[in-house]
Amino acid sequence: MKAEIIAIGTEILLGEIVDTNSAFIAQRLPELGIDLLYTSVVGDNLGRIVETLERAWNRSDLVITTGGLGPTDDDLTREGVARVLGEEPYVDPALEQRLRAWFAGRGYPMPESNIKQAWLIPSARPIENPRGTAPGWWVEHDGHIIVCMPGVPSEMERMWTKEVQPELERRFAGEVLVTRTLKTVGIGEGTVDEMARPLYATPGIGIGTYARADGVHLRIGAKARTREEAWARIRPVEEALERIFGDAIWGRDDDTFEGHIADLMHERRATLAVMESCTGGLLSSTLTDVPGASSYFVAGLVTYQTEQKIAFGVPAETIAEHGVVSQETARAMALAVRERIGTDYGIGITGVAGPDPQDGIPPGTVHVAVATPDGEAYVITTAMNQGRAAVKRRAVTTAMLLLRRALLGQLSARPA
Amino acid sequence: MKAEIIAIGTEILLGEIVDTNSAFIAQRLPELGIDLLYTSVVGDNLGRIVETLERAWNRSDLVITTGGLGPTDDDLTREGVARVLGEEPYVDPALEQRLRAWFAGRGYPMPESNIKQAWLIPSARPIENPRGTAPGWWVEHDGHIIVCMPGVPSEMERMWTKEVQPELERRFAGEVLVTRTLKTVGIGEGTVDEMARPLYATPGIGIGTYARADGVHLRIGAKARTREEAWARIRPVEEALERIFGDAIWGRDDDTFEGHIADLMHERRATLAVMESCTGGLLSSTLTDVPGASSYFVAGLVTYQTEQKIAFGVPAETIAEHGVVSQETARAMALAVRERIGTDYGIGITGVAGPDPQDGIPPGTVHVAVATPDGEAYVITTAMNQGRAAVKRRAVTTAMLLLRRALLGQLSARPA
Numbered sequence: 001m002k003a004e005i006i007a008i009g010t011e012i013l014l015g016e017i018v019d020t021n022s023a024f025i026a027q028r029l030p031e032l033g034i035d036l037l038y039t040s041v042v043g044d045n046l047g048r049i050v051e052t053l054e055r056a057w058n059r060s061d062l063v064i065t066t067g068g069l070g071p072t073d074d075d076l077t078r079e080g081v082a083r084v085l086g087e088e089p090y091v092d093p094a095l096e097q098r099l100r101a102w103f104a105g106r107g108y109p110m111p112e113s114n115i116k117q118a119w120l121i122p123s124a125r126p127i128e129n130p131r132g133t134a135p136g137w138w139v140e141h142d143g144h145i146i147v148c149m150p151g152v153p154s155e156m157e158r159m160w161t162k163e164v165q166p167e168l169e170r171r172f173a174g175e176v177l178v179t180r181t182l183k184t185v186g187i188g189e190g191t192v193d194e195m196a197r198p199l200y201a202t203p204g205i206g207i208g209t210y211a212r213a214d215g216v217h218l219r220i221g222a223k224a225r226t227r228e229e230a231w232a233r234i235r236p237v238e239e240a241l242e243r244i245f246g247d248a249i250w251g252r253d254d255d256t257f258e259g260h261i262a263d264l265m266h267e268r269r270a271t272l273a274v275m276e277s278c279t280g281g282l283l284s285s286t287l288t289d290v291p292g293a294s295s296y297f298v299a300g301l302v303t304y305q306t307e308q309k310i311a312f313g314v315p316a317e318t319i320a321e322h323g324v325v326s327q328e329t330a331r332a333m334a335l336a337v338r339e340r341i342g343t344d345y346g347i348g349i350t351g352v353a354g355p356d357p358q359d360g361i362p363p364g365t366v367h368v369a370v371a372t373p374d375g376e377a378y379v380i381t382t383a384m385n386q387g388r389a390a391v392k393r394r395a396v397t398t399a400m401l402l403l404r405r406a407l408l409g410q411l412s413a414r415p416a
Numbered sequence: 417m418k419a420e421i422i423a424i425g426t427e428i429l430l431g432e433i434v435d436t437n438s439a440f441i442a443q444r445l446p447e448l449g450i451d452l453l454y455t456s457v458v459g460d461n462l463g464r465i466v467e468t469l470e471r472a473w474n475r476s477d478l479v480i481t482t483g484g485l486g487p488t489d490d491d492l493t494r495e496g497v498a499r500v501l502g503e504e505p506y507v508d509p510a511l512e513q514r515l516r517a518w519f520a521g522r523g524y525p526m527p528e529s530n531i532k533q534a535w536l537i538p539s540a541r542p543i544e545n546p547r548g549t550a551p552g553w554w555v556e557h558d559g560h561i562i563v564c565m566p567g568v569p570s571e572m573e574r575m576w577t578k579e580v581q582p583e584l585e586r587r588f589a590g591e592v593l594v595t596r597t598l599k600t601v602g603i604g605e606g607t608v609d610e611m612a613r614p615l616y617a618t619p620g621i622g623i624g625t626y627a628r629a630d631g632v633h634l635r636i637g638a639k640a641r642t643r644e645e646a647w648a649r650i651r652p653v654e655e656a657l658e659r660i661f662g663d664a665i666w667g668r669d670d671d672t673f674e675g676h677i678a679d680l681m682h683e684r685r686a687t688l689a690v691m692e693s694c695t696g697g698l699l700s701s702t703l704t705d706v707p708g709a710s711s712y713f714v715a716g717l718v719t720y721q722t723e724q725k726i727a728f729g730v731p732a733e734t735i736a737e738h739g740v741v742s743q744e745t746a747r748a749m750a751l752a753v754r755e756r757i758g759t760d761y762g763i764g765i766t767g768v769a770g771p772d773p774q775d776g777i778p779p780g781t782v783h784v785a786v787a788t789p790d791g792e793a794y795v796i797t798t799a800m801n802q803g804r805a806a807v808k809r810r811a812v813t814t815a816m817l818l819l820r821r822a823l824l825g826q827l828s829a830r831p832a
Contacts, residue, residue, distance in 0.1 A: 010624065011624075011626055011635075012439070012442075012455075013442055013452050013453075013454075013455065014442055014443065014446065014452075014595075015438075015439035015440065015441070015442035015443030015444075016443070016597075016626075016635075017439075018434065018436055018439045019434075019435075019439075020434055022431070022457070023428070023431035023433075023434045023435075024431065025431070026428075026429055026430055026431030027430065027431030027432070028431075030430065036429050036430075036459075037429075037458075037459070037464060038429075038456060038457065038458055038464070038468070039428075039429065039456065039457040040454060040455065040456035040457070041438070041454065041455040041456070042453075042454055043452075043453070044624070048453060048454070052454070070605065070627065071605060071606045071609070072605065072606070072609045072624075072625055073609075073616075074624055108604065108607075110606070111604070111606030111607055111609070111610050113606050113609060113610065114606050130801055131801060131802055152627070154802050154803060154806045157803075158803075210432065276697075279701070280700050280701045280703070280704030280705070280709075280713075280716075281692075281697030281698065281699070281700030281701035281704065281716050281718065282697065282698075282701040283697070284696050284697030284700075284701075284718040284720075285695070285696045285697035285698040285700075285701050285808070287696070288696030288697065288718070288720060288769075289696070289804065289805065289808075291769075291770070291771055291772065291804065293696075293720070294720050294721055297696075297720050298720060298721050298724060299717070299718055299719055299720060299721065299724040300696075300697050300716075300717075300718030300720070301715070301716075301717060301718070302697065302700040302701075302704070302715060302716030302717070302718070303715055304700075304704060304709070304710050304713050304714065304715060304716070305710060305714050305715065308714060308715040308757070341724070353704075353707075354707070355707055356707070388705065388707065389705065392701070392705075
């Protein structure tokens with residue numbers, strides 16, 4: 001079946017926010033056997049919303065909209081859909097009751113303008129949105145479907161996952177595209193491409209390589225009538241790639257690198273503490289994005305000022321001799337936090353996040369150290385010519401890569 | 417003049433990459449007095465590219481495309497534009513020479529497929545692209561313009577800034593749209609909308625409200641022949657809104673909440689230390705995203721395990737009596753870190769990030785405390801029914817809001 005996505009909101013047209021909802025939905029249509037032919041963005045203008053919805057309605061079986069379900073005058077998705085179908089909105093008593101209860105539960109009165117969020121039209125049934133006040137609309141008419149979801153990503157993503165995708169699966173699972181992504185680290189994209197090439201010719205299979213922040217991804221795709229058939233084509237290729245890449249493969253599909261680290265730490269029953277400076281807590285935050293991280297992540301210290309590094313055990317002489325931003329200080333931070341908190345591993349990060357140089361050291365210079373159970377410490381230095389936020393992210397990835405090498409015993413051989 | 421943007425590429429439709437180019441361009445059109453009415457994404461399919469280009473050509477004066485200028489068979493933008501104008505592509509000798517020189521300069525032979533990148537049509541002139549092999553196309557015919565740019569953001573952004581925008585300015589600087597965004601906090605969108613409504617009727621002015629993680633934004637827009645004229649319309653409305661919302665307005669335009677906090681702290685020459693549990697370092701990381709934050713942000717402790725909270729000064733009895741996730745523990749954390757690090761203010765955060773409940777406490781329950789110079793501490797408790805990442809972000813925002821209230825002296829009156 002043919003589908004298209006319409007993101008509604010002037011703030012997207014003005015570039016004030018980037019539309020990530022369309023990509024989220026687009027990623028999830030292929031496995032349903034639904035072909036996405038177009039996505040578009042239209043502003044909060046009733047005429048143009050109607051024009052765009054009408055064209056979509058005429059050329060596609062399924063139209064998915066995000067945004068425009070808020071309570072204000074320029075939230076016009078409901079009005080637009082009603083216009084296209086020539087139906088009159090009415091206030092649904094059950095929705096109104098739930099809406100007023102939502103406000104009552106938060107202890108403030110409902111502005112009457114919000115009543116729009118209790119509207120329905122004859123062809124629409126509401127889609128639950130426990131994360132917000134705006135229910136979605138599932139509109140069905142003449143064999144065409146329009147699904148209207150909120151623009152707030154957390155609300156949209158829950159509505160898609162819990163309500164919309166299951167319903168679409170039940171009804172339209174046609175030819176299914178199944179994909180398996182293998183995530184590698186430590187090998188360049190060109191080399192990964194060459195290593196995987198022998199398998200490119202496998203019939204009924206597509207293989208693509210994608211360079212990402214956490215390494216190079218290999219995606220295997222297969223189309224078939226059933227998921228089982230598709231998987232039967234994918235599995236042998238996956239196994240062949242696993243033989244080729246060995247432990248350069250750290251994860252699959254939705255695995256995250258921080259989740260991979262958590263698994264490695266759990267397996268080894270090892271514990272970790274970190275002392276961060278230029279990353280300002282981002283390493284701790286990233287590692288603890290994984291549910292259950294508390295079983296290995298003991299503590300993080302953000303020693304943003306030099307005195308704090310010393311207060312938490314970094315020798316003043318080391319800093320005096322080599323400077324705050326130095327391999328020696330990074331190593332001392334890793335050793336000190338491991339010692340002070342009493343964990344198996346310790347990580348130290350010091351650098352210049354930017355935008356300005358610090359003591360003549362260019363922004364983007366970052367030293368990352370990992371202290372291991374044997375009391376050794378290993379350091380990597382990276383220099384990146386990027387913005388402050390990117391430098392922080394890259395430094396965090398570098399720290400996780402170095403920790404992985406330590407956990408796999410790939411460091412003791414060659415101290416950095 | 418009316419414009420639209422078309423992003424071309426199946427990888428965008430598949431959600432493998434998010435289209436940031438359209439937002440980049442969209443942000444820069446209003447100041448040129450160019451109205452962006454639509455943006456859309458179409459895959460690497462000649463028929464659909466032609467259909468989309470044709471509609472755009474017919475309804476808009478200016479069509480801007482990104483992507484599809486690469487050397488491979490599924491880079492079809494040039495073919496699509498030629499088809500829409502009914503013109504024949506030919507190899508331009510000057511472009512071919514430059515293309516071969518580019519490869520020669522990098523010491524490898526040019527794959528013959530690349531010759532497409534030296535194509536032109538009679539209505540097109542090339543646009544320089546020193547960052548890549550694909551020149552852009554400036555196509556002009558019957559008073560309509562199509563500008564084709566590469567999809568690689570760094571190439572597109574340079575081409576836009578150095579070539580396309582200056583040319584558009586020279587030729588179409590017509591009516592200018594100037595906007596001013598006022599950022600409020602602590603008031604719901606519906607209420608903000610009602611409070612601002614009296615001003616909606618102001619002639620020559622558009623006002624929109626947008627719910628954001630850092631509060632509700634009010635955007636005032638005015639069109640005029642000059643920026644001065646537009647500002648002359650905006651200023652009285654801005655002042656009226658400032659009177660209505662008072663210090664519920666914390667910032668303007670590109671201000672970030674963490675930047676606002678940094679300003680408030682600098683003004684007061686005050687210092688801060690934080691002790692985080694469920695946010696895992698995200699508060700420290702967010703506050704230190706602001707360059708120069710080290711002048712007030714002294715240290716952050718991520719006490720992810722209970723023993724660490726005690727080790728850093730939280731009374732064991734408090735935790736034993738009230739539990740790790742409690743208002744009392746949050747208060748004790750704020751007081752302990754302020755005391756231990758020796759700062760003017762301290763923040764403590766404890767809660768359940770989820771996805772699972774902890775000791776029967778539902779995920780999304782977060783207690784945030786701020787300790788003030790007078791040794792007092794104030795607590796807010798929030799309950800949110802959202803994903804782990806969203807809970808962390810919301811908790812960080814809540815902490816910054818509470819700190820702001822403390823800095824503005826809005827707390828001492830009413831201890832939470």
